[in-house]
Amino acid sequence: MLRRPRRRLPPAPRLLWPLLLLLLLPGAPAQPDPGSARPKEQPGEARSGPAWSALRGLRERLRAAGALSRRYWALFSCRVWPEDCEHNETPAGPLGWDLPLLGQQYLDILTAWYCSFQDCCGGGDCRISNNFTGLESDLSVRLHGQHLAQELLLRAVRGYLELPRPDKALALSFHGWSGTGKNFVAQMLAENLYRDGLRSDCVQMFIATFHFPHPKYMDLYKERLTGQIRKTQESCHQTLFIFDEAEKLHPGLLEAIRPNLKCQAPEDHRAESPRSIFLFLSNLGGNIINKVVLNLLKAGWSREDIAMEHLESSLQAELVESSDGAFGHSHLVKENLIDFFVPFLPLEYRHVRLCARDAFLSQELPYTEAALDEVAKMVVYVPKEEQLFSSQGCKSISQRIKYFLP
Helix, strand or coil: CCCCCCCCCHHHHHHHHHHHCCCEEEECCCCCCEEEEECCCCCCCCCCCCHHHHHHHHHHHHHHHHHHHHHHEEEEEEHCCCCCCCCCCCCCCCCCCCCCCHHHHHHHHHHHHHHCCCCCCCCCCEECCHHHHHHHHHHCCCCCHHHHHHHHHHHHHHHHCCCCCCCCCCEEEEEEECCHHHHHHHHHHHHHEEEHHHCCCCCEEHHHHHCCCCCHHHHHHHHHHHHHHHHHHHHHHHHHEEEHHHHHHHHHHHHHHHHHHHHCCCCCCCCCCCEEEEEEEEECHHHHHHHHHHEEEHHHCCCHHHHHHHHHHHHHHHHHHCCCCCCHHCHHHHHCCCCCCEECCCCCCHHHHHHHCCCCHHHHCCCCCHHHHHHHCCCCCCCCCCCCCCCCCCHHHHHHHHHHHC
């Protein structure tokens, strides 16, 4: 299990700790810590009389207070940071006494107060949530027109993360026109798998043209990328790496990613194997996806009846034959290191209306059905004859609703 550095209490708890100790101490047994060394007596020191008795009593009380403070600190830290708790320690602790009822009450109060403004969790890595119920809900409610992505993603991600000892990373490649939901789904995954979403230190997002813009610095980019992947995997046992504009990644960068997607021999000494998910987002294949969907709709198929077998072979063939970028010609594709190619279908008028509705609701703005129609009509639809698909999906819809505010 990932172990985080021991934490220090903020100033306020440190000030309250001595007071808490004074409240707890009278109800606790005044036993010395068995592991503590007794003070050595100096040669010629008197061992009897009122002065010696008082000094000995004071020393015993100080040792008991120190042991009690350490014990309550251990109990408190196990409450708020269970992953840092020493699991080989018995509930009663090394002192061999139980927590007094009054002390338990004060400990409960302090724990509740601390967790009201600091991060506490019930166990495991607090950064990881793996909320599959929330992910299923988001994919079905917030994502529009992408039944293939909804079905495939939930099954693939949940199945992978529930494996006891996966032997490779999960690699998913999203393909489709701009605005169809690829980045939106990547954000959903981060939000439901990690407490802090895209801000989590277990999640790394790279945009090809932003993070790796200059070919002449490619060696430096490769070194930084491999170092960042390694550092993130070392600090978090479940990681998510997102590569946007994957078709624009340099061949050298794709080769640097390649070892992370290959099968790895399990390490027997690990109780739990690390897990990594790699997402590649690309506009590659968008044209062939749209062509297949258009032909099926013209042939009388319902959009919801379109299945993966209608698109998978055409999409992969398009990637391999494409001259736009190195992704389709990389070893990631040639060596079948990508587990799933996920097609994002072109969006229709009804889906754009739903996106407009969501934009109004997200900004807590009133809307009418007529306003949704007006927003949807502002979008350009293709092909020229059929005008079925939004040329930009739902991109920029949140900006367009500003024209309809009262």
